[in-house]
């Protein structure tokens with residue numbers, strides 16, 4: 001009901017596949033209190049215990065065997081971080097010395113190993129998404145995973161599908177892949193498999209609807225002068241949750257992701273790390289997630305509640321950095337001992353952690369951690385906060401292998417050619433080449449000069465925040481172009497001061513080709529760069545890139561523009577300028593930036609990427625924007641996702657707004673003709689909702705704690721070498737109230753114990769569930785779609801063919817992406833594009849039955865080269 005209202009508010013009438021309604025692009029009023037204002041999340045308890053299904057059987061058996069031998073304190077150790085800067089990695093849990101089991105190491109980032117030397121800086125997720133290349137996704141995942149493995153890391157904190165990219169200005173979108181759930185879903189699944197093939201646990205994050213930086217944490221907001229008592233709440237309906245935001249998480253779970261990170265902000269006014277509906281019901285129930293949920297760093301806000309709501313690991317362990325106290329640790333021991341949390345819940349946490357560890361084979365390939373993320377010094381304190389345990393802490397192991405070559409290739413394959421008036425590729429024999437823009441250059445302090453890349457100096461090859469890695473080197477475009485042109489001893493000049501207009505004009509006037517590099521940066525909310533508080537303040541090029549391009553083009557009729565950006569930027573002022581002869585979007589290419597763009601510019605690689613998002617003419621055209629100001633007094637800002645599923649191209653299509661460059665668009669040096677659409681129908685059994693009941697929660701408490709253990713066995717050992725600030729599982733009194741160290745950290749008198757939360761008996765199964773990724777029948781292939789693609793030109797090329805479906809209902813998008821493939825085709829040759837349509841691909845989420853349903857609306861299949869170039873179409877016959 002509300003959805004209809006929301007659509008009416010947007011001026012959208014009912015539509016079907018074949019007709020687009022007209023709209024004027026009016027965006028919803030951000031201050032309007034819509035139907036999602038102040039909504040809540042339904043409680044769901046008990047927390048589902050893992051059952052070892054869907055390929056997890058062996059890991060589950062081994063994990064249970066391991067957990068059975070653990071004491072209460074040892075299990076608590078497995079679930080609780082030792083505190084910020086307590087150990088080598090950005091997060092570690094306690095060890096189990098009795099069994100020689102070392103402290104597990106959790107470490108950033110989604111594009112390479114953070115805060116360490118001798119690692120690679122890969123292209124960002126949002127950049128490689130533009131390759132639409134499954135093999136590349138997997139290969140990149142494997143390369144990253146190998147580096148984490150060889151540094152001695154157990155869990156890589158990536159990949160990212162939250163943010164999905166609802167809002168183009170979202171600060172961390174570049175860490176993820178694409179605002180389209182299918183492209184993101186394929187990319188995340190392949191990345192997870194790649195990382196885990198290398199023997200490292202992938203942590204898919206941030207769960208869920210973590211779509212902006214503003215107001216995600218109250219202390220951070222206070223730092224920007226916003227006084228709010230609670231983090232913002234992302235409020236969304238059940239359809240948008242399933243059809244959009246949960247979709248790629250389902251793919252990650254189905255691919256076997258060992259960990260998931262719950263997010264900072266609230267969902268329907270319940271914090272991401274204590275929302276029983278998102279963690280218990282959606283993730284562990286419906287999606288059958290077998291791994292463990294860890295908190296984002298300081299995203300935990302309660303002890304008992306978070307445990308009962310499905311969180312399995314507290315990161316980094318302290319309530320907030322360096323407090324030395326934890327919601328868990330001692331308090332989790334107490335909560336088990338006093339019965340607030342049943343021991344099966346703790347057993348399940350520990351089993352999930354250990355099952356993931358076995359699942360990726362860490363029992364076979366565990367390398368000791370050989371670095372310390374808090375310093376580059378070779379010798380120092382192992383415990384940075386406690387300043388104890390001095391010794392060799394950084395072995396400076398070079399784990400890069402030959403990955404530099406792969407990164408160069410990956411970035412080139414992810415470069416998107418947006419415009420080309422026949423000037424590309426260049427030959428390298430141009431008489432006079434002039435390069436412009438600070439984005440072409442090295443940074444004055446070197447590529448790692450700003451901590452966590454929190455500045456925009458020199459060329460941009462990754463955003464800022466925790467999603468970064470240290471560059472082993474960063475090849476700037478200017479360096480690489482000079483090297484290329486010096487092969488023929490050509491003339492090359494440059495002006496890298498964006499504002500030196502006189503010098504720019506002087507160089508541009510002489511040049512036979514001008515290459516202007518421009519950029520737009522963003523990052524994580526704890527760093528603000530040029531008043532961009534994580535999220536971008538606008539979609540413009542930085543350092544007045546538009547004027548730079550205009551000045552160059554005014555004097556140079558062959559101006560090539562290269563954009564390094566975190567996402568869409570406004571290109572309207574120059575895209576139709578006749579002197580702008582080519583435009584390339586190169587994203588955030590990573591360490592080989594200059595070489596990758598040289599490979600494209602000078603013809604060693606043929607451009608073939610396509611946009612993983614829409615480039616709109618103005619920010620208003622996207623229909624949604626960042627909530628930049630608190631809208632609820634000092635209470636939690638209410639971020640209403642009134643647009644439902646209509647983000648990015650779905651919104652442009654629905655409102656009939658012409659983008660500058662549409663989702664899925666990209667040129668190469670030839671054109672393609674699509675023909676011969678054929679649809680094969682497969683007979684499959686009808687969809688069966690999952691029925692029956694689970695087993696009761698297994699009891700692994702061999703040591704018989706189960707609420708009956710004598711607290712005297714859980715006291716501080718007399719001989720323990722205490723590390724300052726470190727989080728331990730021990731009690732300092734046999735009186736549980738005293739031992740808990742205050743009511744704030746997890747005592748039941750401070751928290752509400754929800755009904756059924758401690759019930760370990762057999763539970764009804766969830767109809768849309770049944771296996772990791774959801775009901776297995778959702779992945780039945782119902783149709784196979786084939787089309788012939790002919791390369792019209794004289795050069796070999798690759799085409800990224802795309803399959804869209806109109807689901808046909810009034811609230812549906814005009815079309816949604818459902819398949820794609822990057823196909824290599826010889827000159828004048830043809831190839832067959834083939835894509836499967838699964839039951840999930842053709843279903844809508846039905847809130848009433850809480851399941852996926854294929855509606856009776858006419859469904860139409862479209863095939864072509866972009867979201868707006870779809871020459872082939874056919875109605876599906878079931």
Ligand SMILES: *[C@@H]1O[C@H](CO)[C@@H](O)[C@H](O)[C@H]1NC(C)=O
Pocket residue numbers: 009010011024025026
């Ligand atoms: C756009 O559409 C909305 C909703 O239909 C309407 O209220 C508004 O006046 C329109 N604006 C323009 C500029 O036409």
Ligand SMILES: *[C@@H]1O[C@H](CO)[C@@H](O)[C@H](O)[C@H]1NC(C)=O
Pocket residue numbers: 039040041042235236237238239241267268277278
């Ligand atoms: C949020 O609230 C909406 C509206 O009541 C509801 O449809 C949806 O299922 C809720 N989602 C979550 C995650 O709580």
Ligand SMILES: *[C@@H]1O[C@H](CO)[C@@H](O)[C@H](O)[C@H]1NC(C)=O
Pocket residue numbers: 073074077082093094095096097098103728729
């Ligand atoms: C818990 O972990 C800490 C830190 O690794 C370790 O010192 C302690 O011995 C562990 N406790 C138990 C009971 O294993």
Ligand SMILES: *[C@@H]1O[C@H](CO)[C@@H](O)[C@H](O)[C@H]1NC(C)=O
Pocket residue numbers: 553554555556557577578579
């Ligand atoms: C294009 O460049 C030429 C110089 O080559 C200049 O005379 C002309 O004014 C430029 N046109 C535009 C639209 O800037």
Ligand SMILES: *[C@@H]1O[C@H](CO)[C@@H](O)[C@H](O)[C@H]1NC(C)=O
Pocket residue numbers: 423557558581
């Ligand atoms: C630029 O102008 C020069 C001189 O008029 C001309 O020879 C050349 O072909 C032009 N280049 C482009 C790309 O239009």
Ligand SMILES: *[C@@H]1O[C@H](CO)[C@@H](O)[C@H](O)[C@H]1NC(C)=O
Pocket residue numbers: 699701702704706
């Ligand atoms: C733990 O307690 C539950 C419920 O009281 C009981 O069913 C179970 O047998 C107990 N397990 C052990 C190992 O004592």
Ligand SMILES: *[C@@H]1O[C@H](CO)[C@@H](O)[C@H](O)[C@H]1NC(C)=O
Pocket residue numbers: 717719720
């Ligand atoms: C501490 O004492 C216990 C019990 O006597 C013993 O098992 C353990 O090895 C000792 N630990 C250390 C670090 O000395």
Ligand SMILES: *[C@@H]1O[C@H](CO)[C@@H](O)[C@H](O)[C@H]1NC(C)=O
Pocket residue numbers: 330732733738739740741742
């Ligand atoms: C230990 O007990 C004291 C009271 O004796 C309490 O104030 C303190 O917070 C406790 N320490 C921890 C770590 O729980």
Ligand SMILES: *[C@@H]1O[C@H](CO)[C@@H](O)[C@H](O)[C@H]1NC(C)=O
Pocket residue numbers: 853854855856
């Ligand atoms: C489709 O139509 C049939 C026949 O009218 C009806 O039985 C069925 O419930 C409809 N399915 C859905 C999903 O609405």
Ligand SMILES: CC(=O)N[C@H]1CO[C@H](CO)[C@@H](O)[C@@H]1O
Pocket residue numbers: 068069070071702703
């Ligand atoms: C049955 C069982 O697993 N017991 C274990 C309980 O914990 C002690 C150590 O405290 C182990 O030695 C036992 O094997």
